[in-house]
Amino acid sequence: MKIGMIGLGAMGFPIARCLLKAGYDLYVFDVMKDKLDEISREGAHPCAGAGEVSACVSVAFCSLPNASIVESVLEEVFAQSGLSLDVWVDLSSISPESAKKFAKKAAGCGFAYMDCPVSGGVRAAADGTLTIMAGGAAETLEKVRPALEAIGKKIYHVGDVGSGSGMKMVNNFMLGCNMAAAAEALVLGSKIGLDLETMYEIVRNSSGRSFIIENKIPDFIQKRKFSGGFAVDLAYKDLGLAMETAKQFSMPVHMGSTALQMFETARAKGFGKEDITALLKITEELMDVEVR
Ligand code: NAD
Numbered sequence: 396m397k398i399g400m401i402g403l404g405a406m407g408f409p410i411a412r413c414l415l416k417a418g419y420d421l422y423v424f425d426v427m428k429d430k431l432d433e434i435s436r437e438g439a440h441p442c443a444g445a446g447e448v449s450a451c452v453s454v455a456f457c458s459l460p461n462a463s464i465v466e467s468v469l470e471e472v473f474a475q476s477g478l479s480l481d482v483w484v485d486l487s488s489i490s491p492e493s494a495k496k497f498a499k500k501a502a503g504c505g506f507a508y509m510d511c512p513v514s515g516g517v518r519a520a521a522d523g524t525l526t527i528m529a530g531g532a533a534e535t536l537e538k539v540r541p542a543l544e545a546i547g548k549k550i551y552h553v554g555d556v557g558s559g560s561g562m563k564m565v566n567n568f569m570l571g572c573n574m575a576a577a578a579e580a581l582v583l584g585s586k587i588g589l590d591l592e593t594m595y596e597i598v599r600n601s602s603g604r605s606f607i608i609e610n611k612i613p614d615f616i617q618k619r620k621f622s623g624g625f626a627v628d629l630a631y632k633d634l635g636l637a638m639e640t641a642k643q644f645s646m647p648v649h650m651g652s653t654a655l656q657m658f659e660t661a662r663a664k665g666f667g668k669e670d671i672t673a674l675l676k677i678t679e680e681l682m683d684v685e686v687r
Contacts, residue, residue, distance in 0.1 A: 397422060397479075398542055399448035399455030400439070401468060402487070403430035405623055406513065409520040410486065410546050414456075415437075415439060415544035416523075422451045445492035446475035453479055454539055458486040458513075461632055462493035469497055473504050480506040482539050486527075488512045488567065488629070490636050491557035494530060498556040507535045510556055512563035513547065516610060517624055528566075530559030564640065567633035568651055571671075573605040574630070575654040578674040581616070581686045585679075591617060591686050607683040615672040616686065622668030631658040631667075 396419055400411045403425040411434050414421050421439040424447070425431050435441045442448045449455055449472045459465050460674045465487050472480070483501055485494065485508065492512035501508035509531035519525045524649075525547040529536050535551050543550050553562045580603070584594045598604055615624060634655045641648040657674055666673035679685055 396420065396454075396542075397452040399423070399442075399445075399456075401425070401445050401448060401453040401455065402458040402460075403427070403434055404458065405459070405517050405565055405625070406486070406520045408413075408434065408437065409517065410456070410458060410525075411439060412437065412521070413523040413546045414542065417542075419545070420558040424448050444469045444471055445469075449475050449480045449483075450477050451479060453481040454484060455480055455482075456484045456486055457540075460487035460629060461487070465489060465493070465497065469500065470624045473500060477528045478504065478506065482506060482535055483508045484539055484543070485510050486513050488563050488633050488636075489560055490564070490640070491530075491561040494557045494560045498531070507531065508556065509535055509539070510559040511543065512559055513528045514563065514566055516606075516614075517609060518614060519548075520546070527551065528553050528559040528562040530554060530561075561640075564633060564636050567630065568637040568648075570606065571630050571634040571654045571658065572650045573607045574611070574674055575657040577605065577607045577611075578657070578672075578678050581675060582682050582684060585684045585686045586682060611670075611672050613668050616675060619687075621666070621669040621673045621676070624672070626668055627658055627661045627671055627673055628667040630671045631655065631662060634658060 398414055398419040399422045400492055401424045403411055422442050423434050423439045424442045431441045445468045494614050498508040511527050511529045513525040513527050515525045523546050526549045527547040529544055529552050553559050598608050609630060633650055637651055660677055661674050
């Protein structure tokens with residue numbers, strides 16, 4: 396079966412690899428030529444754009460930074476003649492409103508759009524063990540379920556289009572707050588003389604544990620590696636989506652607002668493209684200590 400993959404970044408590239416491994420005939424596009432070349436060497440067909448991908452495949456996935464980029468890519472698809480596309484599966488994290496808008500336009504062009512944001516980070520993307528939050532018609536989900544099973548371990552049908560994105564927004568609200576809290580707590584621990592290995596071992600077996608503790612400490616903080624992973628800019632975008640949504644309900648969001656400001660500080664420090672663990676460096680600098 397022919398499948399498309401548009402966006403070969405931190406998440407999209409390992410997802411593309413999983414689809415190749417599962418035996419799919421993969422048509423790919425990314426604006427970064429080096430990524431396109433690399434996945435082509437592994438057996439994918441490089442395309443000149445999202446339009447070309449959508450003229451070759453029945454199911455296309457995309458994993459793109461934000462809704463405006465998804466929209467520009469979809470505009471190219473809407474304008475493409477001779478579409479073979481049946482379902483567009485959007486793995487990006489965007490707002491529920493954007494997902495609903497894209498679904499409506501896609502229906503007018505004769506294909507279904509599903510929002511299927513993912514969670515688990517780069518490690519789960521590489522292992523094909525992502526958690527997938529699907530929004531769309533149940534029968535559409537069944538059409539793409541085998542392909543989703545090649546990249547994810549848990550597939551949840553949350554509800555209609557937009558509900559997957561809403562669920563992901565809720566998840567990343569917590570992720571952002573957890574990262575901000577972990578950054579401060581780990582620096583405080585260092586100040587009182589606790590070493591990172593002790594804090595990691597004990598907290599991951601205690602009530603303070605989270606994805607940040609279980610995955611981000613070994614993969615990033617212990618290695619003092621702040622590249623790759625989940626970019627500060629992307630987490631900032633996701634927290635911003637949650638803050639905008641809360642505003643619609645006049646809902647106070649103290650934790651989210653504080654976390655958002657920590658991410659804003661990281662961006663101001665030039666860490667926007669680094670992994671979210673870069674938040675740690677801000678508090679470390681402030682307190683003149685390195686968590687190790
Ligand atoms: P990324 O920035 O690493 O990758 C995005 C890719 O899209 C890049 O390779 C870029 O060149 C490509 N791109 C940009 N504009 C394009 C265009 N017009 N046409 C084709 N390709 C284009 O981002 P990522 O970390 O892979 O995240 C992708 C999506 O997944 C985001 O919405 C993010 O919020 C979400 N997400 C990320 C993680 C994570 O841990 N990194 C986890 C879950 C969800």
